Amino acid sequence: MRQACPTRPFSTILMPFQNIDRHDCFIVQQERHMGQDMMQAAALWNAHGPALFLRRGTIEMLESALQALLPAGTQALAEDALRLARRYQRLSGTPEIRFRLEKISHDSCRRFHVDHVPLRFLCTYTGPGVQWKYADSDTIHETPAGWITLLKGRLYPGWSTKGAVLHRSPPISALTVPVTRxxxxxxxxxxxGMGRRDDA
Structure with a gap:
């Protein structure tokens, strides 16, 4: 377990996800290294999958909708994403969740911000991961692909600005080699603004 050091460009908050309940904890990250099967499945999704898969529903509803449109060779990606969805569902305690799997090839959410949600769970399968920083610091921390990030949002009970963590999507438009996240x-x-049904 290591606490993030605000003076280092690459840093981690490695601790049990349940620690997000602590009043002084605004981010938890888990290191993961994707195997060849996962990397290949993610590449195939980028090549043949929809640009955006967005649904609201129970895990069973999400699994049914996702399995119905899987491109060939992407089963490993779907299984991992659903495992993460089950994990988030247990952490959040909500019977339904909002599930968004998106291909991003442009600069998105370039400003550092705090989401208007209780908890946000992120995993970047391809391309650079989320960037984050403490509200009172200019040091930007970068997240490798495959890692899991859990962020406390403004709607989390007891949230305050003291010690808050801001995040953004990494700018990719200026990269010399085009990247799809x-x-x-x-x-x-x-x-x-998701509606009350499970379809976007």
Whole structure:
């Protein structure tokens, strides 16, 4: 277990995800190294999958919808994303969640911000991961692909600005080699104006 050091460009908050309940904890990250099967599945999704898969529902509803459109060779990606969805569901305690799997090839959410949600769960399968920083610091921390990030949002009970963590999507438009990020975002079911049904 290591605490993030605000003076280092690459840093981690490695601790049990349940520690997000602590009043002084705003981010938890888990290191993961994707195997060849996962990397290949993510590449195939980028090549043949939909640009955006966005649903609200129970894990069973999400699994059914996801399995119905899987490109060949992407089963490992779907299974991992659903495992993460089950994990987020246990952490959040909500019977339904908002599940977003998106291909991103442009600069998105370039400003550092705090989401208007209780908890946000992120995993970038391809391309650079989420960037984050403490509200009172200019040091930007970068997250490797495959790692899991859990962020406390403004709607989390007892949230305050003291010690808050801001995050953003990494700018990619200026990279010399074009990159497509494949990002999984898991949220409370009403995040970002989702309707009461499970379809986007």
């Amino acid at each position: 494949l990002l999984l975002t898991l949220d409370h079911p009403d995040a970002c």
